[in-house]
Amino acid sequence: MKDYLATVVKNERIAENIYEITFQTEEDVPVRAGQFGDISVGGTHLLRRPIAICKAEGNLVTYCYQIKGEGTQKLKTVRAGEQLNVLMPLGNGFFVEEKEQKVALVGGGVGVFPLISVLRAYGKEKEISAYIGYRNKDAVCGVDEFEKATKFVGVTDDGSWGEKMNSVQAFAKDLQAGNRPDVVLACGPTPMLRALKRLVEEEKLACYVSLEERMGCGIGACLVCVCNLTNGARARVCKDGPVFNVNDVAL
Ligand SMILES: Cc1cc2nc3c(=O)[nH]c(=O)nc-3n(C[C@H](O)[C@H](O)[C@H](O)COP(=O)(O)OP(=O)(O)OC[C@H]3O[C@@H](n4cnc5c(N)ncnc54)[C@H](O)[C@@H]3O)c2cc1C
Numbered sequence: 001m002k003d004y005l006a007t008v009v010k011n012e013r014i015a016e017n018i019y020e021i022t023f024q025t026e027e028d029v030p031v032r033a034g035q036f037g038d039i040s041v042g043g044t045h046l047l048r049r050p051i052a053i054c055k056a057e058g059n060l061v062t063y064c065y066q067i068k069g070e071g072t073q074k075l076k077t078v079r080a081g082e083q084l085n086v087l088m089p090l091g092n093g094f095f096v097e098e099k100e101q102k103v104a105l106v107g108g109g110v111g112v113f114p115l116i117s118v119l120r121a122y123g124k125e126k127e128i129s130a131y132i133g134y135r136n137k138d139a140v141c142g143v144d145e146f147e148k149a150t151k152f153v154g155v156t157d158d159g160s161w162g163e164k165m166n167s168v169q170a171f172a173k174d175l176q177a178g179n180r181p182d183v184v185l186a187c188g189p190t191p192m193l194r195a196l197k198r199l200v201e202e203e204k205l206a207c208y209v210s211l212e213e214r215m216g217c218g219i220g221a222c223l224v225c226v227c228n229l230t231n232g233a234r235a236r237v238c239k240d241g242p243v244f245n246v247n248d249v250a251l
C-alpha cells in the first residue's frame with residue numbers, strides 16, 4: 001500500500017449518476033481483485049473516499065463511482081491532467097482457491113464494480129457466472145466487462161432492462177435450474193447481502209462478501225469502520241476486510 005500522487009487520465013460519465021475515473025501512477029500498482037483505494041477528493045475534504053478498484057493494468061488504475069454526496073460531487077469535477085492523492089491498494093480482496101472452478105458473482109448497486117476486478121483476474125482460468133442487478137436501465141454499466149463471463153445475467157429492479165428481479169433472485173433461479181457454483185463472491189447493499197446469506201446457508205454454499213462501511217483512515221488505525229462478527233468479536237472492514245466469509249459476519 002502506498003500513497004500515490006496519481007494523474008487523472010480520464011473522468012467521464014458512464015451511466016446515470018455513475019462516473020469512471022482512471023489514474024496513472026509513476027510505477028505499476030500491484031492489485032488483488034476486490035481491493036480498494038482511498039481517494040483524496042481535494043479541497044476542504046479532509047477525509048478520503050473509499051472506492052473499489054475496478055480495473056488495474058500496470059500503472060493505470062480505474063475506479064467507478066456513484067455520485068452520492070459532497071465528496072463524489074467534487075470528484076466528478078476533476079479533469080484529465082489533474083493530480084490527486086490515492087492510497088492503494090487497500091484491504092484483503094477476493095481470493096478464489098484452486099479447487100473452486102465454478103464461481104458465481106452476485107452484485108447489486110455500486111457493488112458491481114469490485115466484481116469486475118474479479119472477472120478480470122479469474123475470467124480466463126475459472127468458469128464464472130455473473131448475476132448483476134441495477135436499479136433501472138439508466139444505471140446499467142460495465143456490461144462490456146460482464147459479457148466476458150461464461151454466463152451473464154443482468155436484471156433491473158423495475159424490469160426496464162433484463163428481467164424484473166434483483167441479483168439474488170436471478171442467482172436463486174439459476175441455482176434451481178442446476179447451475180451450482182463452488183463458491184459465491186458478492187458485493188452490494190446490506191439487505192441484498194442478507195438475502196444472499198439466507199440462500200447460501202440453505203444451499204450450503206461457500207460464500208464471501210465485500211462489505212461497505214463508513215471509513216476514516218482506511219488503514220486500520222481509527223476503528224471507524226468496525227463491523228460485528230458472528231462470534232461476538234469486531235473486525236475492521238478496511239484492514240481485516242472488506243471481504244469476509246459470509247458465515248463470519250453479522251449482517
Ligand atoms: C470498501 C468500499 C468500497 C466502495 N466502493 C465503491 C465503489 O466502487 N463505487 C462507489 O460508488 N462507491 C463505493 N463505496 C461507497 C463510497 O465510499 C461512498 O459512496 C462515498 O464515500 C460517498 O462519499 P460522498 O462524500 O459523496 O457522500 P457523503 O454521504 O457526503 O459522505 C459523507 C461521509 O460518509 C462516508 N460514506 C457515505 N456513504 C458511504 C458508504 N456507502 N460507504 C462508505 N462510506 C460512506 C464518506 O466516505 C464520507 O466520509 C465503497 C465503500 C467502501 C467502504
Ligand code: FES
Pocket residue numbers: 214215216217218219220221222223224225226236237238239
Ligand atoms: S477506517 Fe480507520 S480503522 Fe478502518
